[in-house]
Amino acid sequence: MRLRRLLVIGALGTLALSGCAPVQSASQSSGTDEKSGTLRVWLFDEVNRAPKEAVVAEAVKEFEARNAGVKVDVQYIQIASRAERFKAAFSDAKSSPDVAEFGNTDLAGYVASGGFTDVTADVSAWPEGKDLDPSVLETGKVDGKVYGVPWFVGLRALYYRTDVFAELGVQPPKTIEEIAPLARRIRQAKPELYGISVGGKYTYAMLPFVWAAGGEIARQDNGKWSSTVDSSAARAGIARYTELLKDDICPPAQCAQNGGDASVQQFVSGKAAMTIGGNFNRQAVEAGAAKGKYAVVPLPGTAAGSVAPAFAGGNLLGVLKSTQRRTLAKDFMQLLGGKQYQEKLYRAMGNLPTFSDLQRTLGANDPFVKPFITTSEAGTRFVPATPAWAKIDAQAVLPNMIQQVITGAQPIDQASSAAAQLMNSAFTS
Amino acid sequence: MTHQVMVAEPVHDVPARQGKRRGDGWAAARYLTPTLLILGGLLGYPLYQLVLISLFDYGQEQASGGAPLEFLGLGNYQKLFGDPQFWTVLTQTVGFAAVCVIGTLAVGGALAVLASRVRAVPRMILFLAALGAWATPAVAGSTVWMFLFDTDFGLVNEVLVGLGFDGMANYSWTYDKFVAFGLVAAQVIWCSFPFVMVTLYAGIIAIPKEILEAASLDGASTARTVRTVILPLLRPLLVIVTIQSIIWDFKLFTQIYVMTGGGGVAGNNLVLNVYAYQKAFAASEYGMGSAIGVVMTVLLLAVTLVYLRALRRSGEPL
Numbered sequence: 001m002r003l004r005r006l007l008v009i010g011a012l013g014t015l016a017l018s019g020c021a022p023v024q025s026a027s028q029s030s031g032t033d034e035k036s037g038t039l040r041v042w043l044f045d046e047v048n049r050a051p052k053e054a055v056v057a058e059a060v061k062e063f064e065a066r067n068a069g070v071k072v073d074v075q076y077i078q079i080a081s082r083a084e085r086f087k088a089a090f091s092d093a094k095s096s097p098d099v100a101e102f103g104n105t106d107l108a109g110y111v112a113s114g115g116f117t118d119v120t121a122d123v124s125a126w127p128e129g130k131d132l133d134p135s136v137l138e139t140g141k142v143d144g145k146v147y148g149v150p151w152f153v154g155l156r157a158l159y160y161r162t163d164v165f166a167e168l169g170v171q172p173p174k175t176i177e178e179i180a181p182l183a184r185r186i187r188q189a190k191p192e193l194y195g196i197s198v199g200g201k202y203t204y205a206m207l208p209f210v211w212a213a214g215g216e217i218a219r220q221d222n223g224k225w226s227s228t229v230d231s232s233a234a235r236a237g238i239a240r241y242t243e244l245l246k247d248d249i250c251p252p253a254q255c256a257q258n259g260g261d262a263s264v265q266q267f268v269s270g271k272a273a274m275t276i277g278g279n280f281n282r283q284a285v286e287a288g289a290a291k292g293k294y295a296v297v298p299l300p301g302t303a304a305g306s307v308a309p310a311f312a313g314g315n316l317l318g319v320l321k322s323t324q325r326r327t328l329a330k331d332f333m334q335l336l337g338g339k340q341y342q343e344k345l346y347r348a349m350g351n352l353p354t355f356s357d358l359q360r361t362l363g364a365n366d367p368f369v370k371p372f373i374t375t376s377e378a379g380t381r382f383v384p385a386t387p388a389w390a391k392i393d394a395q396a397v398l399p400n401m402i403q404q405v406i407t408g409a410q411p412i413d414q415a416s417s418a419a420a421q422l423m424n425s426a427f428t429s
Numbered sequence: 430m431t432h433q434v435m436v437a438e439p440v441h442d443v444p445a446r447q448g449k450r451r452g453d454g455w456a457a458a459r460y461l462t463p464t465l466l467i468l469g470g471l472l473g474y475p476l477y478q479l480v481l482i483s484l485f486d487y488g489q490e491q492a493s494g495g496a497p498l499e500f501l502g503l504g505n506y507q508k509l510f511g512d513p514q515f516w517t518v519l520t521q522t523v524g525f526a527a528v529c530v531i532g533t534l535a536v537g538g539a540l541a542v543l544a545s546r547v548r549a550v551p552r553m554i555l556f557l558a559a560l561g562a563w564a565t566p567a568v569a570g571s572t573v574w575m576f577l578f579d580t581d582f583g584l585v586n587e588v589l590v591g592l593g594f595d596g597m598a599n600y601s602w603t604y605d606k607f608v609a610f611g612l613v614a615a616q617v618i619w620c621s622f623p624f625v626m627v628t629l630y631a632g633i634i635a636i637p638k639e640i641l642e643a644a645s646l647d648g649a650s651t652a653r654t655v656r657t658v659i660l661p662l663l664r665p666l667l668v669i670v671t672i673q674s675i676i677w678d679f680k681l682f683t684q685i686y687v688m689t690g691g692g693g694v695a696g697n698n699l700v701l702n703v704y705a706y707q708k709a710f711a712a713s714e715y716g717m718g719s720a721i722g723v724v725m726t727v728l729l730l731a732v733t734l735v736y737l738r739a740l741r742r743s744g745e746p747l
Binding site for chain 1: 478481482485486487489490491492493494496498580581599600601603604690691692694695696707708711712713714
């Protein structure tokens with residue numbers, strides 16, 4: 001009996017000692033600013049990393065030569081597991097880098113977690129900073145404060161096969177309504193091809209359809225977000241997109257589970273007559289079966305000659321709040337994110353620069369880049385800049401909605417209402 | 430019956446025990462301390478944290494100190510039980526786990542019997558093949574299966590078309606809900622039958638020859654020998670492999686996550702663990718995720734206890 005009592009007392013004591021609340025880590029700011037040692041940098045791994053690695057190595061060499069006693073340790077992290085890596089980094093300063101590349105859609109969540117430091121003053125004091133495209137710099141802001149230097153922009157446009165179009169005597173679509181009939185006609189004539197390769201998980205291909213129809217996925221009133229994915233305009237856009245995921249264009253059995261990469265991959269391997277691809281997909285397309293037989297036009301809007309608003313994707317370079325080498329981290333961010341290395345990365349990877357002047361000079365010399373610059377100038381859109389977006393993204397709310405529709409499980413009205421409900425509960429939680 | 434010979438009843442020296450009770454208690458406590466410490470640290474504390482977190486609104490903002498904690502009480506559980514998707518996923522998980530457990534036991538048991546009957550060389554080949562499957566990491570195994578069953582370039586579709594099944598060209602194995610579950614179940618059985626097979630094989634060859642000989646001398650048929658001699662002797666092992674399989678298959682994550690692209694078309698192939706990951710951990714809602722974890726732990730404990738009680742009621746000591 002006494003033994004049992006002792007055990008109970010011991011257990012209760014442990015409970016009391018550990019406190020009755022889950023652990024919270026303290027504020028992450030280190031307060032120190034060392035001028036030497038190892039600067040840790042996280043960059044995203046790529047399918048074909050060698051060219052990126054070469055450019056980064058050059059920047060590292062320059063930086064180490066400029067700062068004696070500093071070593072730059074670059075780690076390439078997987079995009080798929082970035083959420084876990086960053087969460088771990090925010091919770092534990094010891095496993096955290098000083099500088100990191102991250103997607104602009106993740107920014108709001110990272111800032112809410114207290115992961116990145118405000119660099120507004122550093123960017124405005126930076127001579128090159130004034131040339132940053134203002135609409136792109138906007139994607140690096142939360143509540144008016146800048147948390148990262150835009151490193152490159154990712155825009156999507158319509159890729160098509162010039163040989164197939166010439167053989168069938170068809171022209172690229174002039175309006176967004178023309179895409180489905182055209183794609184259907186191509187698949188009828190060439191059943192081995194998908195008319196257009198899009199996917200049930202390809203949110204960033206669906207969004208321009210919603211925006212072109214005059215819809216929005218969410219609206220902000222007095223600082224509060226609410227979903228508008230169930231509005232009639234948004235539903236019209238969803239209908240136009242899901243029409244493409246039918247057996248006579250891109251069969252759901254093959255396309256329902258495709259995200260952006262898989263959708264473009266079908267085009268790369270010569271199985272699709274069109275796709276919605278990014279400027280960042282250029283290398284992959286050049287390396288595939290469509291090499292030399294493709295062209296790119298902006299994704300058309302509802303009126304002939306207009307452009308459907310594109311999603312302004314892209315990555316930023318930011319400084320982590322927990323860094324012990326804030327000045328060095330800022331310097332490296334500005335070196336790697338500066339014009340010189342952005343241009344090198346453009347040459348190596350096709351990444352679109354974020355400086356307006358650099359965009360103009362490059363667009364004038366490269367016909368491939370032109371449709372993307374046109375798309376950029378026509379005005380781009382962004383996902384809701386709130387931490388809730390990361391949640392909505394992780395819970396696959398929009399892909400699930402598309403998949404419900406294309407598998408015939410739910411009509412658009414029902415699927416979009418359910419999605420709106422899930423989005424709203426994420427906004428309010 | 431024969432197997433009763435094996436069981437020795439422990440002899441209790443009751444008065445002596447009572448006299449030395451106190452000293453025994455301390456000795457027992459000292460012997461148990463290391464185990465208790467390890468269990469307390471590795472099992473008790475995480476479990477305590479899991480329950481605790483499940484009572485809070487605890488997201489990434491709260492974990493990294495950017496937002497204050499809010500106590501919800503049973504709020505997370507209410508929200509969870511109010512979500513119709515949770516009940517669908519729970520039913521799916523139970524059904525899927527049941528198929529995997531039965532499949533694993535059937536395949537593993539059959540191959541264990543086979544291994545105990547064949548000669549050394551075929552047995553070694555069988556074991557090498559099984560150990561190969563066992564040693565393959567879950568992610569690698571799932572990925573290899575996905576290559577084999579790929580819609581466009583998969584070997585399986587190619588072979589089926591070659592055999593004259595033209596409808597299988599570009600057949601998607603992960604589109605239909607039940608086909609996708611079937612494929613994943615096959616993969617799960619493939620990578621978990623070796624444990625059952627090896628364990629049961631060890632049990633079968635450990636049965637003394639004399640007992641089987643005695644049974645056959647008594648004129649027992651093969652079916653009768655299996656039912657009243659072999660199965661009762663294998664019972665402790667069967668209990669272990671069944672419970673292990675239930676626990677493993679109920680908690681399945683990797684295979685579903687990798688093979689159905691995170692839960693299938695429109696979330697058709699979600700099981701509890703993937704659901705918890707998607708709803709809660711990927712979305713940084715650790716409070717909700719912990720609530721799902723607690724529910725899973727309770728369910729698994731209940732299943733295991735019911736199973737053990739049912740066994741005890743049928744009169745066999747373990």
